[in-house]
Amino acid sequence: MVIRRSLFAFGLAVLLVAPLSALGRADSLPGPVYHAYSFEQLSNSRHSVHTGFDDSLPQQVMANVLWAMSRAPRAGSEYREFYVATPDNVYRYDPSSFRLTVHRAGDFRYNSGSAFEVGVAAGRPEAAGMAIQAGLLAGAAFRDEGPGTMDDGRRVVSCPMQWAADHADGDWKPNHPIQMVDVFGRAASEPLDTLCAARSSDSSLPLPHVVGPDTFEAVVAGLRQDSSFSPVGLSIENVSQLCWAAYGVTPHLTYNRRQGVTVPTAAANYYLTGKIYVVDEDGVERYHNRLPPGTDLATRDHRLERMAAGDRRPQLREASSRIPGSAPAYFVVCVPDTAADQVMMEAGFAGFQLLAQARALGLSGFLVVPLDRSERRAIAVALSLPTGHVPALVFACGEAAAGTAASATDSGVVRIVRAQPAIRNGQLRLEYLLSRAGEVRVEVFDMLGRPVRLLLDEQQSSGYHAATWDGTGESGVRLKRGTYLVVVVSGGTVAKHKVTLG
Ligand SMILES: Cc1cc2nc3c(=O)[nH]c(=O)nc-3n(C[C@H](O)[C@H](O)[C@H](O)COP(=O)(O)O)c2cc1C
CATH class of the missing domain: 2.60.40.4070 (Immunoglobulin-like)
Structure with a gap:
């Protein structure tokens, strides 16, 4: 037994130190390793690193990133392809076998300092967004202790880059257009942050928890969608947690000194600001992560604003036959402009965060995405949304109907x-x-x-x-x-x- 365990440890160590350059023409990546960090902790600590990284990451980082990306929901996408550019080749990733196959021989990275760049080609920008968000959190889980050790204290950093996506779309010769590229490398980076930056200015929401009950990888492994719910309502603590995961403020500042949030956003524009709604038996409420009036991106808040009193769930359910009828609460993520891919991608980031947070809490969730034009219009009418708040996705959430889903954390009740x-x-x-x-x-x-x-x-x-x-x-x-x-x-x-x- 002792011998077996040490052989296993040796095998694991080999995988963790295997460099990317060891990849052949067609290679299977190892399965994911699990780290000690929760989904919430990684969400609270994530930030983009735009430059200054180097290209020496173990294969295992790529393996975890691609695995997590492929576990994200497809958001109605008719296709979804993952490409990886390394200093040697551009590969195509097959999620069912963890297999990489050379797609184009040669170095076609956008950023010569990156270790690898993952391009997502998806029929819907929301789908690309979900995968990108899953992948960047998976990378952030590689710290300096435990499996995946970065031996010099430098850590995995990443940045979604439109510039890299434009480059990849031409040079990688993908089968379908690449929506977004996440660039990964290694650089000095802050330790994980357990400070909670999200405080309510009007006590409408309790403090969210920035360290959660389960590891990120366990949450991703357990990601699933359920559409039948028990009628038990969501506690205000759970609503607070879900709002924060979707778009809550985090301790970091962006390159232009705006207060960061749990998801990235093109040029720190924060397209979803004040555009996420909670619909439950009491009414319709709007989530704000900025101080009143809610538009100053340098400020931070964590509050709900009542927009309509009374139960609007029946009207919301009537707006689309795809919205599960039994959920006690719905989160409606709106955007200012459905024609802009970067904006829709951001809705995808928030969608992934909602599903993962629900899973971490042992709750069930179901994403209705994408929405068609008539569904968007009907939802906006059902909730009396202001002009310029266009529904991009609906997340139904609650306790699973008895027996449909096991809890994420089964030990200790x-x-x-x-x-x-x-x-x-x-x-x-x-x-x-x-x-x-x-x-x-x-x-x-x-x-x-x-x-x-x-x-x-x-x-x-x-x-x-x-x-x-x-x-x-x-x-x-x-x-x-x-x-x-x-x-x-x-x-x-x-x-x-x-x-x-x-
Ligand atoms: C769709 C999208 C495109 C982006 N494109 C670039 C880019 O081309 N170059 C870059 O340096 N950063 C890019 N970023 C990163 C943003 O600048 C960054 O997310 C934003 O400043 C917020 O900072 P944070 O991610 O650290 O919270 C992009 C982010 C998104 C979501």
Whole structure:
């Protein structure tokens, strides 16, 4: 057994250090390696590096990037092809066998410093966008410890480049037009960022979590679409998380000093600003990642603006027969101009982020993309969208109908993720993560184990939730000072938090 394990370790080490130049005329890439970083952490830390990288990356980086790209949804694309340019050749990638075959012999990279460049030829720019977003996060997972070690502390960096796509479209001689090229290399780069830049100026959304429950690769491996949902609504914590993943601000600044977000955007234009809507039983709300009025790209925010009160889901569902009828919530990603590929690609970035975030939370999701002209018009009317907000995709989200999807994180059902240690005048806010939907009971006990206050007892979806406690007992009278235990019970597991009442 010991010998076998060390042989495996040796094999893995060989794959990780195998240089790109070792590729032959037709070669199979290894399967993906899994890193320790969550989808949320990579989304929070991603940024484009435009220049200054070198071409020495192990084959494994390319293997992970192409694997992740090929797992992204196809967005109704009639074709989707992946090309890779290295210093030696341009290859075509076959996702079913992980196989690279020489497509054009010779060095046709756009950027002579890049290690490899991946071109996506897709019938729809939204499809290219989904794949590009998956690939750039997959590359960012290669840090300086664990599998995929970059031995000099320099890391994998990348940048989607229109210039490279224009070049590839001619010089790589693709079978179909290449929509976008992601350029990968190695450069000095910041460590992963666990700072959350997204704070709500009006408390309409709780803080999102920038470190999540599952590794990026596990989320990608589990990506799937489900179109039947249970009626349990999304918690505000889950809505916050999904909005942030789609288009929330991150700590980095762009080359022109704008506040970065979870997805790239051509020339830092941020075409989706103020154009993502949440539709649930309460009404229609618009997501803002900038301070009011919501247009200054140097600012940051994380808030919802109520656009219409009352349930518009029936009208939305009627706007397209492809929109799943049972979802408790829908995210509608709009663009200013459906004719511009770069803009539609950005909708694809957000679409991938929504699906991956739902998966990381153990929720189900279904992307309706692309939308045709009549669907766009009908959705805009159903939601009374302002002029210039044209629907590009609809993401239906909720808890899977019983038995249709397993949770992304099956071990441990409940975990407390954020809570203050003490309360004086205000109230305790205790956030927890459920890896499976189920009955949840949150109760406060004194240190003798006597129950003093039941905070909630209800059916909840998987993902993030919160309970609050103002320090009062069942009678509504504030309890005496001291230490109390807040206990969250779900699915036979228990999580406890000690809090001092001052
Ligand atoms: C569709 C698209 C095309 C882009 N084209 C280029 C390009 O040709 N050259 C370049 O240096 N960066 C390019 N970028 C990267 C953007 O400049 C970058 O995403 C933007 O400044 C935001 O910075 P961030 O990605 O670090 O958040 C492109 C990005 C997108 C989404």
